[in-house]
């Protein structure tokens with residue numbers, strides 16, 4: 001079974017405006033509320049691509065309930081831990097010419113609640129896939145992803161990690177199956193701004209040397225680069241289209257990559273499906289549908 005873990009789910013409040021004037025009353029052109037949080041987006045797109053999966057993580061309050069209900073309506077199984085206090089965050093996504101995001105810090109997660117998650121994950125074994133994606137609430141120990149991978153070591157669970165900085169770097173020693181930094185996040189890890197493919201490849205290779213089996217670097221409208229575990233370096237340009245809302249493009253890419261790999265065992269194919277899923281989401285107001293992803297794949 002595929003499991004996704006979202007420590008910090010969110011409702012994404014997507015607001016469109018002609019322009020944003022700071023310090024003044026602004027009126028929207030339109031607004032919309034979508035389920036969000038990286039693992040939850042991965043679950044959604046995996047389901048869309050025909051892969052059953054279970055969404056794990058922590059939810060709180062009425063916003064958490066909305067996420068559970070929305071996933072159930074989509075046919076994604078959930079097994080969240082319910083926090084006794086606080087509220088699952090609402091992240092604000094402003095579309096006013098440029099895209100501006102305000103992501104909340106999220107509710108506190110107690111040591112007991114974390115232990116409950118560890119207990120659920122201890123049941124995973126051979127043939128299972130685990131996706132750890134997104135930020136962790138400020139109250140959490142910063143080695144939490146590392147602790148999860150340490151507990152799963154030797155169990156042959158395919159682990160994909162989509163996180164930033166130390167949260168990501170510290171899991172590399174456990175040889176995760178997939179990591180997906182974007183080019184900016186990859187640069188941040190090395191304290192550099194990466195501008196050329198050569199620089200991106202050089203940094204991605206370093207993460208591979210530190211243990212990552214496959215490194216997928218997404219570059220928004222510039223496409224993606226994959227260093228696979230067999231020594232292959234694949235570079236794909238992004239699909240061309242009108243960008244409507246790129247929130248969730250990276251999560252869609254992770255879902256597409258995993259679906260493509262699980263369906264074929266082929267990394268080049270996995271990258272194509274991942275790219276199509278990322279672009280299809282960027283070209284849509286919400287997360288991409290299967291038919292939108294297939295339409296792009298059939299273009300190539």
Ligand SMILES: Nc1ncnc2c1ncn2[C@@H]1O[C@H](COP(=O)(O)OP(=O)(O)O)[C@@H](O)[C@H]1O
Pocket residue numbers: 181182183217218219220221222223224238239240241243246248249250251253274275276277278279282
């Ligand atoms: N503007 C865009 N045009 C075409 N494809 C895009 C665009 N933005 C994202 N994508 C696709 O989605 C993938 C992931 O997007 P990216 O923005 O790099 O991820 P993240 O959301 O993690 O930062 C890209 O590699 C690309 O394939």
Ligand SMILES: O=P(O)(O)OC[C@H]1O[C@](O)(COP(=O)(O)O)[C@@H](O)[C@@H]1O
Pocket residue numbers: 008010011012035036037038039041091103133134135136246247248249250251252
């Ligand atoms: O957990 P984080 O890093 O705060 O990110 C949460 C946000 O990321 C998203 O999952 C979108 O992620 P991507 O655009 O990177 O794919 C939103 O749905 C959510 O609001």
